[in-house]
Amino acid sequence: MAAFARVSGSVGLITLQNPPVNALSAAVRQGIVDSVQRALREPEVKCVVICGQNGIFCGGADIREFSGPMSGPPLIPMIHSIEVAAKPVVAAIEGSALGGGLEIALGCHYRIAHSKTRLGLPEVTLGLLPAAGGSQRLPRLIGVPAALDLITTGRHVTAAEALQLGMVDQVTDRNVTDVAVKFALSVVGKPLDARRISMHSCPHSPDLDELFERTMQHVRQRARGAIAPVACVQAVRAAATLPYAQGMEKERELMATLFTSGQARALQYCFFAQRAIGRWSMPSGARWDTSKPRPVHKTAVIGLGTMGRGIAVTLAQAGFPVIAVENHEKQLMAAKQAISGMLERGAKRRGVTPVLNKITYSRDIQSVANADLVIEAVFEDMALKEKVFQQLSAICKPGALLCTNTSGLNIDHLASQVRNPELVVGMHFFAPAHVMKLLEVVYGPRSSSEALATAMAVGKKIGKVSVAVGNCQGFVGNRMLEHYVEQALFLLEEGATPELVDQALEEFGFAMGVFRMSDLSGLDIGWRVRKGKGLAVPDPTTGQTARVQQGRRYSPVADLICEQGRFGQKTGQGWYQYNTPGSRVGKPDPWVHNFLKDYRARHGLVARRIDHQEVLERCLYSMINEGFRILEDGIAAGPEDIDVIYVFGYSWPRHRGGPMFYAHMVGLPKVLERLEHYHQAHPDVPSLQPCNLLRKLVANGSPPIQKWKEVMKKINSRL
Numbered sequence: 096m097a098a099f100a101r102v103s104g105s106v107g108l109i110t111l112q113n114p115p116v117n118a119l120s121a122a123v124r125q126g127i128v129d130s131v132q133r134a135l136r137e138p139e140v141k142c143v144v145i146c147g148q149n150g151i152f153c154g155g156a157d158i159r160e161f162s163g164p165m166s167g168p169p170l171i172p173m174i175h176s177i178e179v180a181a182k183p184v185v186a187a188i189e190g191s192a193l194g195g196g197l198e199i200a201l202g203c204h205y206r207i208a209h210s211k212t213r214l215g216l217p218e219v220t221l222g223l224l225p226a227a228g229g230s231q232r233l234p235r236l237i238g239v240p241a242a243l244d245l246i247t248t249g250r251h252v253t254a255a256e257a258l259q260l261g262m263v264d265q266v267t268d269r270n271v272t273d274v275a276v277k278f279a280l281s282v283v284g285k286p287l288d289a290r291r292i293s294m295h296s297c298p299h300s301p302d303l304d305e306l307f308e309r310t311m312q313h314v315r316q317r318a319r320g321a322i323a324p325v326a327c328v329q330a331v332r333a334a335a336t337l338p339y340a341q342g343m344e345k346e347r348e349l350m351a352t353l354f355t356s357g358q359a360r361a362l363q364y365c366f367f368a369q370r371a372i373g374r375w376s377m378p379s380g381a382r383w384d385t386s387k388p389r390p391v392h393k394t395a396v397i398g399l400g401t402m403g404r405g406i407a408v409t410l411a412q413a414g415f416p417v418i419a420v421e422n423h424e425k426q427l428m429a430a431k432q433a434i435s436g437m438l439e440r441g442a443k444r445r446g447v448t449p450v451l452n453k454i455t456y457s458r459d460i461q462s463v464a465n466a467d468l469v470i471e472a473v474f475e476d477m478a479l480k481e482k483v484f485q486q487l488s489a490i491c492k493p494g495a496l497l498c499t500n501t502s503g504l505n506i507d508h509l510a511s512q513v514r515n516p517e518l519v520v521g522m523h524f525f526a527p528a529h530v531m532k533l534l535e536v537v538y539g540p541r542s543s544s545e546a547l548a549t550a551m552a553v554g555k556k557i558g559k560v561s562v563a564v565g566n567c568q569g570f571v572g573n574r575m576l577e578h579y580v581e582q583a584l585f586l587l588e589e590g591a592t593p594e595l596v597d598q599a600l601e602e603f604g605f606a607m608g609v610f611r612m613s614d615l616s617g618l619d620i621g622w623r624v625r626k627g628k629g630l631a632v633p634d635p636t637t638g639q640t641a642r643v644q645q646g647r648r649y650s651p652v653a654d655l656i657c658e659q660g661r662f663g664q665k666t667g668q669g670w671y672q673y674n675t676p677g678s679r680v681g682k683p684d685p686w687v688h689n690f691l692k693d694y695r696a697r698h699g700l701v702a703r704r705i706d707h708q709e710v711l712e713r714c715l716y717s718m719i720n721e722g723f724r725i726l727e728d729g730i731a732a733g734p735e736d737i738d739v740i741y742v743f744g745y746s747w748p749r750h751r752g753g754p755m756f757y758a759h760m761v762g763l764p765k766v767l768e769r770l771e772h773y774h775q776a777h778p779d780v781p782s783l784q785p786c787n788l789l790r791k792l793v794a795n796g797s798p799p800i801q802k803w804k805e806v807m808k809k810i811n812s813r814l
């Protein structure tokens with residue numbers, strides 16, 4: 096809806112009303128059209144102000160409407176009618192003016208923003224472009240380079256930056272509607288043509304061709320196959336080179352392709368998935384809206400290796416006092432120096448003062464006695480973690496939340512080491528912890544809903560995308576990853592090279608293929624884990640690691656590479672070769688190719704030609720299959736949780752929505768058929784055997800992903 100009122104005698108005030116963000120639903124658009132007509136019709140109205148209810152101007156088009164047939168008045172003529180109005184129209188912007196919201200403001204003759212407002216055209220993040228004239232008006236208003244930046248990234252700007260760019264005419268700390276009403280009265284009777292952005296041409300930019308070429312190259316590189324950023328560049332190019340009407344036609348054409356694309360559906364799914372994960376529930380029935388978090392004032396981090404340092408920085412930057420504990424003096428000093436550097440660099444980037452005094456350093460674990468929440472981040476070794484939890488149980492004040500940053504060890508076992516197991520949860524950060532957005536919050540069978548609510552609340556406060564998951568080996572992310580990596584290794588045995596596998600995955604949209612990624616993170620980490628699991632142990636008779644371990648096919652290829660001291664970038668050799676240790680640019684390594692040839696010969700394996708499709712199907716479908724098992728086991732509450740974990744923690748290309756959404760797009764019958772095919776070819780690989788839930792979903796007519804939870808409930812209640 097939009098309400099119309101006459102204020103200050105002759106100002107027509109139009110208020111957008113659609114909580115919580117005044118999204119432009121059909122009803123709101125109709126309300127605006129009716130109100131504008133009324134304002135122009137009534138002779139008492141001399142000028143118009145458009146504002147939003149409840150402290151927010153407008154969050155843009157109603158994204159939920161995109162999945163159904165469009166109804167109600169379209170945006171473009173509505174905005175045009177505002178721009179051509181004979182009475183001055185002023186946008187009174189507060190909270191947010193995003194997407195279609197900003198496009199309405201660009202159609203107004205003047206824009207006044209509250210100082211706390213954020214403005215932007217984030218359509219690209221939804222797989223779209225600003226197609227209600229935004230791609231044509233913004234470059235005309237602020238110039239091509241700035242418009243290219245905002246439209247291709249979807250970046251929100253502050254009111255101060257918007258003023259600097261010329262996007263708004265005035266910024267105020269006062270009530271923005273009051274200011275806009277007064278301002279509107281002051282411009283009655285002034286000529287409006289110069290205020291109609293569509294009548295301008297773009298401000299001159301030198302070397303326009305070169306600018307577009309450079310931007311296109313940069314955008315293609317960053318987009319990893321996403322089509323919307325490329326279309327955004329094309330639309331802005333049209334604004335810079337064509338008259339407005341032709342530019343609008345180009346904008347329409349480009350949008351027609353994007354709007355129905357699978358990428359737009361994936362990105363819009365991600366938008367809602369990211370919000371859905373906040374509404375967590377536990378198998379006990381406890382939920383986000385019925386569980387109260389405990390207050391957390393003081394925090395502590397135990398163990399200041401790479402992860403502990405990043406966690407301490409994240410907590411301090413969010414305003415938490417942190418006691419940072421490391422029992423080795425030398426390591427403590429090194430950590431202090433590294434953390435201070437991280438805080439200083441972070442503060443410089445954000446233009447704020449570094450919060451060095453938020454962190455107190457100590458060698459004594461007793462110093463965490465007063466903390467409300469402790470995060471253990473010591474070496475990934477169960478015996479060591481057990482000891483730390485026993486100590487914490489004796490030291491910490493009653494009610495303190497005890498968290499572990501383990502990436503896969505048993506939370507329940509750690510809980511069994513303490514007096515209050517209900518206060519133990521996992522807080523699994525991803526490296527580098529102060530940069531990566533994902534946090535898996537892991538509850539065990541004994542964790543209380545209050546403990547989970549507290550960890551989720553802290554996760555939100557420190558700016559992480561926090562996903563609540565159940566306890567199992569590897570939780571969600573690493574449990575699925577194991578199958579992806581396993582298939583990649585099998586493909587090497589069967590004839591692929593690391594670069595072939597990586598190329599297929601990178602073309603799919605991953606920032607790095609599996610082998611490039613493992614060179615970056617260090618091959619020794621996985622080796623240690625495999626040894627810990629009793630894998631990667633040589634057969635006493637042959638002295639070689641067997642290709643069958645624990646009753647199933649196993650590839651020792653990665654272990655053999657590690658035995659050569661090839662740990663990836665840090666040693667200058669891994670799956671690729673590097674000019675120097677620490678260098679980031681890897682080249683295909685003939686040594687690896689020869690090693691694989693010898694390995695195959697030794698094991699009587701005949702190399703065959705492997706294409707990109709097989710790489711994708713085996714690596715991704717085996718991982719997706721495990722995702723279905725995770726849903727079946729109740730470790731993740733829904734497919735959105737898994738997808739958000741993969742998009743934010745494992746560089747899964749967002750425009751493909753996450754592994755479970757990808758399966759839905761490919762079609763569950765096809766995923767099932769390909770898994771059956773590969774399992775028949777590799778019966779000794781259990782991860783290729785289609786799981787029950789996948790079979791049942793297919794048997795139930797392969798419902799859309801939004802309905803999986805319903806079908807899962809139905810299936811479970813029938814068992």
Ligand SMILES: C/C=C(\C)C(=O)SCCNC(=O)CCNC(=O)[C@H](O)C(C)(C)COP(=O)(O)OP(=O)(O)OC[C@H]1O[C@@H](n2cnc3c(N)ncnc32)[C@H](O)[C@@H]1OP(=O)(O)O
Binds near residue numbers: 115116118159195371
């Ligand atoms: C063509 C395309 C055109 C013309 C477009 O305009 S595309 C839309 C462009 N706009 C956006 O991309 C903005 C999306 N929204 C946001 O960025 C944020 O919601 C916000 C900055 C506006 C507010 O943030 P915050 O206060 O944190 O609130 P939430 O993000 O949690 O949102 C609250 C609930 O509102 C729902 N929502 C938000 N925006 C939209 C929208 N444009 N359409 C439909 N629904 C929207 C959001 O899903 C939350 O709902 P629940 O999860 O609570 O059910």
